Amino acid sequence: VVIRLENRGRTIPPEVLSRLFERFYRADSARATRSGGAGLGLAIAKEIVTRHGGQISAESYDNRVIFTVEMPAS
Known part of the structure; x- marks a missing residue:
């Protein structure tokens, strides 16, 4: 099963995308502080996804951020 979530927003640079799923990592620390x-x-x-045998990833281009979750069907 594949679920894709797409959001419009600033393009996230590759060096940030590579760290996006790390604990306590904030891509925009100024904004995260306010929120x-x-x-x-x-x-x-x-x-959660990996413990259920799946994968989650993110990509970003053209002012879009796309998260993809892939889970086994069974």
């Missing part, structure tokens, strides 16, 4: 985020959401999502 109160701890940098855990995507790390938790990755942990």
Whole structure:
């Protein structure tokens, strides 16, 4: 099963994409401070997906961010 979520926003540079699923990583620390985020959401999502045998990834281009979740069908 493949789920793709697409959002319009600033393009995320490749060096940030490679760290996006790390615990406590904030791509934009100024914005995260105002929102109160701890940098855990995507790390938790990755942990849940991988524990169920799946994969999660992100790509970004043309002011879009696309998250893809791949899960086994069974």
